[in-house]
Amino acid sequence: MRDVAALAGVSLKTVSRVVNAEAGVSTDVRTRVERAIGQLGYQHNLAASNLRRANARTGTVGVLLQDVSNSFSASLLRSLEDAARARDVAILASSLDEEAERERTLVGSLVRRRVDGLVLMPATHVQDYLADELRSGLPVVFVDRTPHGIDADSVTVDNRGGAVTGTAHLIDQGHRRIAYLGDLPTIETAAARLAGFRQAHAAAGLEVDPRLEVSGLRSEEAARASVTALLALDEPPTALFAARNSLAIGAVQALRAQGRTRDIALVGFDDFPLADVLDPALTVLRQNVRRIGAEVARMLFARLDGDDSPPRHVVIEPVLVVRGSGEIKP
Template identity: 45%
Template structure:
């Protein structure tokens, strides 16, 4: 039996007798042989059916939900998603992107942590479908899907102002991240528009996990004039804030209003008000952009902005306690 005949069987090509097909399959099973689909596609001058996704932090449920939305849409087109995490490390992000491009993935999704992606200009010119998620790319024009971060943070800040609060804190992520910069801008502008002086008085950033968020919120609550309301800039920071506000925590305040940016599991049970949005829909839209780019590589870059909505569940509706009679409220 020739090598060519065996190859035709393993690649499911026609014009091979059933008896020959069975013999080749039996021999392959005995040897533990598995067809290398990627190599087969590349040998034919094509690309693999694999699609790469470089996330910011795989431990964050936001990214797993995003990947789920992408995967469901790609499945309709016979594409498979592989995911890797940069852990918000710029060098790691570049390494992962280079490795995936070298393997000639059919498309690439990036939730960027770096602010310069000009090194991808030649890949875009060659028609490689690249879609940026959650944060826009730096130095290039590419398909992008982001949230309306400013509007979401502004809506949360106005909601807390409407409950009578004036000392409102923002517990934020890494200041270099575009998403947090946008949310901070929306928050600060909303407080300024409400006539609150020094709107950045209670802004704290660099809180990239639940533990650093817990410590920061506890420090805010220990101030001589602590905030009476808090907006947390992502789901992990919200979880840290909840620990700081829990009755068992030292110095906890039950009367502090809280709105979190990003919904999360059990937030409804815990009655946490959030700025929410459809994460999976965001992923599906990104996948549709990638598929469209595969089919029409010459199209100009597209920007999709996913709207947010304030979901009131109780924690963000804690009104400012009335001041004692004869004692003015501190603004």
């Protein structure tokens, strides 16, 4: 900055005002400084600049999701990026893969890097290890899953209610043997969706065959194998409820391999790219990912701007999108 100031014939403070886009600099002086910056190849050291400020902001936010390659997480991350870009904030993102120790390690790494805030889709069951950080003023917003052991802002989806809606839709089509494909039952969202699946059956006066409830599925391949096994039962299901987008993809693959895509009804929880161009197109419970991301960003940046009101918990309802696969009769 001293070299820029000397070349432009201005004070160090004037250079600082130009690089920080502050007012109080004439057009002529600003042009001279910018020309000197270009000649010298000067790059503003934002980290050093932030350390000199009273609030010691780093202009970074940590975002820890379960799997950034998953379409839900990827869309959520993009929504957060759009909001952060408008404030010239960089996002540091990583996947947790449902590993509690990985979560604690990555959170610790981000905190040591002094991120200004944290967005967390937790893999841990209790997050009281964050209590000290919350007390010290680190804004933390939970997404997709609610906090436990601490109270912090959160944006979640009505997973149980969505599963009730999706399962009831299949029951309304006349199905009585509906198979459930779900993730690990220890995951909060998966447990809620399984509860909703059972609730819809109970509301209709139906019992669920335990053989038709398959949990612990972590991949498309696992879902594909499970559907193949379910269809080989002496009393196979006439419909499938896939409680995660990757599991719905595996189910479609299994049905297609057996030429059964128009025989077995299928409803998935979470939309994904090209779900609407399958044959038949996939009926899904769509989460409004853009709205979820916008709510998370609004909460986080409000805290960074000084909002010290009690934590808020926003719950967003998923929407049933009828496309054809969920309307196949038994």
